[in-house]
Amino acid sequence: xxxxxxxxxxxxxxxxxxxxxxxxxxxxxxxxxxxxxxxxxxxxxxxxxxxxxxxxxxxxxxxxxxxxxxxxxxxxxxxxxxxxxxxxxxxxxxxxxxxxxxxxxxxxxxxxxxxxxxxxxxxxxxxxxxxxxxxxxxxxxxxxxxxxxxxxxxxxxxxxxxxxxxxxxxxxxxxxxxxxxxxxxxxxxxxxxxxxxxxxxxxxxxxxxxxxxxxxxxxxxxxxxxxxxxxxxxxxxxxxxxxxxxxxxxxxxxxxxxxxxxxxxxxxxxxxxxxxxxxxxxxxxxxxxxxxxxxxxxxxxxxxxxxxxxxxxxxxxxxxxxxxxxxxxxxxxxxxxxxxxxxxxxxxxxxxxxxxxxxxxxxxxxxxxxxxxxxxxxxxxxxxxxx
Numbered sequence: 001x002x003x004x005x006x007x008x009x010x011x012x013x014x015x016x017x018x019x020x021x022x023x024x025x026x027x028x029x030x031x032x033x034x035x036x037x038x039x040x041x042x043x044x045x046x047x048x049x050x051x052x053x054x055x056x057x058x059x060x061x062x063x064x065x066x067x068x069x070x071x072x073x074x075x076x077x078x079x080x081x082x083x084x085x086x087x088x089x090x091x092x093x094x095x096x097x098x099x100x101x102x103x104x105x106x107x108x109x110x111x112x113x114x115x116x117x118x119x120x121x122x123x124x125x126x127x128x129x130x131x132x133x134x135x136x137x138x139x140x141x142x143x144x145x146x147x148x149x150x151x152x153x154x155x156x157x158x159x160x161x162x163x164x165x166x167x168x169x170x171x172x173x174x175x176x177x178x179x180x181x182x183x184x185x186x187x188x189x190x191x192x193x194x195x196x197x198x199x200x201x202x203x204x205x206x207x208x209x210x211x212x213x214x215x216x217x218x219x220x221x222x223x224x225x226x227x228x229x230x231x232x233x234x235x236x237x238x239x240x241x242x243x244x245x246x247x248x249x250x251x252x253x254x255x256x257x258x259x260x261x262x263x264x265x266x267x268x269x270x271x272x273x274x275x276x277x278x279x280x281x282x283x284x285x286x287x288x289x290x291x292x293x294x295x296x297x298x299x300x301x302x303x304x305x306x307x308x309x310x311x312x313x314x315x316x317x318x319x320x321x322x323x324x325x326x327x328x329x330x331x332x333x334x335x336x337x338x339x340x341x342x343x344x345x346x347x348x349x350x351x352x353x354x355x356x357x358x359x360x361x362x363x364x365x366x367x368x369x370x371x372x373x374x375x376x377x378x379x380x381x382x383x384x385x386x387x
């Protein structure tokens with residue numbers, strides 16, 4: 001743009017005010033980028049290893065158990081190569097604040113997750129140890145657990161017949177690692193044998209919370225899901241087969257509606273930003289009334305003056321917003337690494353960038369429109385006479 005030097009000079013005419021406004025814009029888009037990256041990380045399946053997996057749970061609720069016998073029935077569906085099952089355990093270690101992501105799983109569960117790597121000898125030991133548990137490397141490091149340790153977990157849901165209370169005892173027989181950064185969050189998990197859980201669960205037996213179904217051809221996953229759900233239609237345990245990505249999003253939503261939180265926080269932040277930047281632009285144009293009149297006097301058209309003021313507003317939003325998003329790109333991976341995978345953020349997605357840039361442009365136009373319109377309608381005589 002041939003008038004860029006004029007727009008830039010006008011933008012930094014009051015350096016202190018502009019810098020403070022830019023800091024506010026940077027903070028707003030830094031917050032947006034971080035929150036939206038967390039939302040995307042928790043609601044999107046990133047691992048290609050999960051492309052051929054379906055999760056089958058109760059159509060009524062994720063907490064509603066299903067008969068364990070359904071697993072054999074699912075394995076007869078054409079296109080299904082393997083079936084495993086799991087129960088949510090809800091474990092707590094030593095202190096109620098120490099929540100442990102723990103599941104009771106069938107023997108083949110680990111086979112369906114090739115992105116989780118465990119030494120063969122440790123896997124064999126786990127297979128033959130009734131009270132055995134395998135834990136993720138990040139979780140083991142967090143609590144200082146090592147192979148051979150006997151650990152007690154308090155279940156927030158299931159009492160144990162053996163202890164007479166909610167305490168369950170496990171033997172650490174293996175430690176697994178994630179194959180890549182997309183699966184690093186799974187290193188916070190603990191898994192133990194469903195049979196041990198079923199035998200000692202005082203709440204009943206013979207049920208599971210969900211099934212993991214391996215599909216031979218991911219392109220046929222939708223047809224397989226419909227065939228699985230058809231097996232239990234009109235029964236008291238109707239199922240809902242869905243992709244792993246959809247299941248993860250539903251599971252997180254049971255704990256907290258991340259999308260709603262992000263929208264609520266960012267709505268308040270951007271509303272405040274609109275008021276702040278709008279006031280800045282109105283004040284900046286008001287201070288330059290005579291200068292704008294001079295521009296019109298020397299030949300600038302009203303539309304040119306309007307475009308320059310609008311461009312100034314958009315430039316300010318783009319400058320602060322892009323700096324904020326670049327900072328997110330540098331900070332987000334560090335947050336993910338520091339959390340040990342609990343916050344699976346590895347960077348800023350292209351979609352987040354697109355939304356961010358769209359917001360920069362939209363807010364820039366909104367806050368710049370009124371001062372730009374006033375600049376266009378400015379009367380040269382009135383402006384130069386001080387009226």
